[in-house]
Amino acid sequence: MTTSLILSLLAAAAWSADAPAPAKSGCISCHAAVKKGSFAHGPVGVSMCAVCHKDEKPAQDPVKHHTFKLTKDQPELCLSCHDAMRGELAAVKVSHQAIDSGGCTACHSPHSSDQRFFLKGDTMDKTCSACHEPKTKAAVVHKPVKSSCVLCHDPHGSANAKLLKTPAGELCFSCHAKMRKELARKQVHAPVKAGCTACHDPHSAAKENLLKSDGRKDLCVGCHKQIADRIKAAKRPHAAIGKAGCVACHTPHASDHGPLLKEAMPKVCLACHTDLKDEMASAFLHGPAKLGECTACHDPHGADNPNILRIFFPEGFYNPYKDGLYALCFNCHEKDIAKDERTKSLTNFRNGDENLHYLHVHSQKGRSCKACHQVHGGKQEKHVRENVPFGSWMLPITFKRTAHGGTCNVGCHNPKAYDRAKPAANR
Secondary structure, eight states: OOHHHHHHHHHHHHSOTTSOOOOOSOHHHHOGGGGOSSEEOHHHHTTOGGGTBOOOOOOSSTTTOOOOOBSSOTTHHHHTTOTHHHHHHHHOSEEOHHHHHHOGGGTBOSSEESSGGGBSSSSHHHHHTTTSOOSOOSSEEOHHHHHOGGGTBOSSEESSGGGBSSOHHHHHHTTOHHHHHHTTSSEEOHHHHHOGGGTBOSSEESSGGGBSSOTTTHHHHTTOHHHHHHHHHOSBOOHHHHHHOGGGTBOSSEESSTTTBSSOTTHHHHTTOGGGHHHHTOSEEOHHHHTTOGGGTBOTTOBSSGGGBSSOOOSSSBOOOOTTTTHHHHTTSOTTTTTOSBOSSSOSOEETTEEHHHHHHTSSSOBOGGGTBOSSEESSGGGBOSEEEETTEEEEEEEEEETTEEEEEETTEEEEEEESSSOOOOO
C-alpha cells in the first residue's frame, strides 16, 4: 500500500461526522482525466472525490451538470489533511501572493500531476513562470535555479523578503562558504555589504559569474562615475585597464589593502611592471617609492601626461630648465632649488654657497632631474644614477657622500668634490 493511499484513508477516517460519504456514482468513469498524471493526490487515487467535493446530484440541464463545490474553502480544505502546514503558514511574515489570491491550487493540481508535489507546470521553473517572468532565459544560469526554485525560496511563505529561506547574505554563504572568509578582510566593497545582488543576478545573466554587466569595467563604472569620466577622457590610458579592466588591480569583494587592491603597492604594480623590480629593490629609494605610494606620481586610471603621470614631466632626457617644466618634482621638493646661483639655504648640494643644482640645469645643455637621479631608486645615496646615457654610451657615475658634501666621478666631467663648510677647489 502506497504512502499516499495510507494518508488518504487516514484523512477520510478522520473527516468530521457530518462530511459527505465517498462518491458511489463512479465520478472517475466520466472524469478519468483527473487521474492521468504520474502522481495522484491521495483522495483521487482511491476515488474518494467526496472528501473534497460535495456529493451533488446531476442537474436537470446536462450543460450545467455538476458545480463541483468544495466541502470547505481553501486553504482550510487542504489544511484539514496537511495539518503541519497550518503552523508554517501562521508563522510567515512574507506570504506568497499566489496563495493569498488563488489558494493552494494556484501552484498545485488537486487531482494528479506528472511532477512531484503535484505541480501544475511541467517543471518547477514553468510552474513559477506562470506568474513570474522566466528566470532561465539568459546564457548563464545559476545552478540552483536549474534544479529548483525552492532551494532558495520557500513557496509557502517566509520571514525574509522575496520568500528567501534565509536572509540574502546568509543564503549565498550556504553554498559559497569561501566567500564568507574573504569578506572577513579589512576592506569590504560597499555593494557587497548591501548584498550580492547589487552586482550579481541570482537567477541568470548574459555575463559570466552571473554579473549584471561586464565585470571587467562596465559594472564598476556604473557606480564609480568620476573614475569612468577620467578613464574616458585620459589621453594616456593605463594599459592594464584596457587589457583586464578594474579587476586587474582591484578585487571586487574584499581586501586587506586599500582601495580594495589585490596586493599592497608597489607589489600590485610590479605584477605588470616587472622591468622595475630591480630598481624598486634598490637600497636608496625615492621617497614615494619607499612609502609604496606609486599613485603619488602616477594616476592609475589614466592621465594626459607621459607614463600616466599626474603632473607633466618631459619624456626627453635633456631638457632646458624653465618654470613649470619640472612641476611634478617641485610638487614635493623646493621649487626654487635651482633658482639662485648662490645660496646657503635652497639646497645642500652646494660647494660653499655655489648652488650646484643651478650649475647643472643652467648649463648649455640643460639637464632634467632624471639626468642624475633614478626616479624610483638607486644603489647610491640620494638615489643617484649609476650611469647616464650619452648617445649609445652609458657613462658611469660614482657618487660618495661625505659629512658636509660628497664626491662625483662621472664620464660627463673630471672628478669633482663639493663641501658646504669648506669649499673644495676643483679644476
